Amino acid sequence: MIGRRRTTGLLAAVTLFAAMSGCGAPDGARQAATTPSSKVEKARIKVGVLPVVDVAPLHIAIKNGYFRNEGLEVEPFIVQGGAAAIPGLVQGSLDITFGNWVSFIAAEAKGNAKNAGGLKLISDAYQAKPGMFLILVKGTGSIKTLRDLIGKTIAINTFNNISELTTKAVLEANDIDPKRVTLKEMAMPDMEAAIERNVVDAGFMSEPFITRAQRSSGQLAILDAASGPTDGIPIAGYGTTGRFLQDNPHTVAAFQRAMAKGQRDASDRATVQALLPDYAGVDRDTAKLVHLGQFPTSLDGTRLQRVANLMKTYGLLQTDLAVEPMLVRGPDN
Known part of the structure; x- marks a missing residue:
């Protein structure tokens, strides 16, 4: 696939594999190859993405040449959600994918990527802020209060992901048993129309779909899913398999360096806003109104462990899981 590497590249990969096997950093977190001049093992990589605000930094990094400067060419590939993308990682049709942390953690706990090195x-x-994770209902419908959600159907983009976790957490925080609500899997771009046609009663949306549904259909927010127990919760990031990391340590490190620059640039709202019409398919007026979350520039094990702990609390994990061994520290972490 990548040809015979130089001896130094092979030694770096072997050293990294030994660290991943438990002979490296004592805290369990691993670090990708850090030398900027190291030649990437795979110059063209396929990355799973969604047409959502969360992936703006990747598009910024593409547009500004950050990947190109690292010797990488990124091919974005649309996926329905993190859980749906993980089989692509395991099978090798994707090299890296964007996904919510819940999907990554749940899949790791189930051993779904065990044969690919985990x-x-x-x-x-992306990290949550108020107003960017909303459950919307029909503006002219019968749902007026949270209690009206009981017995109703809420669309989420995939099961075992951040939308399922935060929906259950905030419902329970508002004294509504999550078991009294039906969750239905549906692609996020389809939710607005499904609500209007009464296929579902409500939809869990992120931007830019929130603003578009509010502007074009007059849909109303009935619940902020990034509030109470999920306030400021880490939402999503990028993952790969241990097998890909073992074979391509310099490629992963190059991806991390380029992404760190894209994440940094995304702190400027105007930069994100300008890109949304191109990759998310929203008009420029809608792009001006979207609610933005935070774009972290480094992985934080403590923050991500909070996600795993909430998953255990709300039944998305059956046993405790330590997130730290899953982390691969970037060159600047």
């Missing part, structure tokens, strides 16, 4: 988290992407 799942490795390589770059943070």
Whole structure:
């Protein structure tokens, strides 16, 4: 696939594999190859993405040449959600994918990527702020209060992901048993129309779909899913497999360096806003109104462990899981 590497490259990969096997950093976190001049093993990589605000830094990094400067060409590939993308990682049709932390953690706990060296988290992407994770309902419908959600159907983009976790957590925080609500899997771009046609009663949306549904259909927010127990929760990032990391340590490190620059640039709202019409398919007026979260520039094990702990609390994990061994520290972490 990548040809015979130079001896130094092979030694770096072997050393990294030994560290991943438990002979490296004592805290369990691993670090990708850090030398900027190291030649990448795979110059063209396929990265799973969603047409959501969360991936703006990746598009910024592409546009500004950050990947190109690292010797990489990134091919974005649209996926429905993190859980749906993980089989692509395991099978090798994707090299890296964007996904919510819940999907990565749940898949690792189930051993879904065991034959591919497990799942490795390589770059943070997005963290919640108020107004960016909303459950919307029909503006002219019968749902007026949270209690009206009982017995109703809420669309989420995939099961075992951040939308399922935060929906259950905030419902329970508002004295509504999550078991009294039906969750239905549906692609996020389809939710607005499904609500209007009464296929579902509500939809869990992120931006830019929130603002678009509010502007074009007059849909209303009935619940902020990034509030109470999920306030400020880490949402999503990028992951790969241990097998890909073992074979391509310099490629992963180059990806991390480029993404860190994209994440940094995304702190400027105007930069994100200008890109949304191109990759998310929203008009420029809608792009001006979207609610933005935070774009972290480094992986934080303590923050991500909070996600795993909430998953255990709300039944998305059956046993405790330590997130730290999944982390691959970037060159600047």
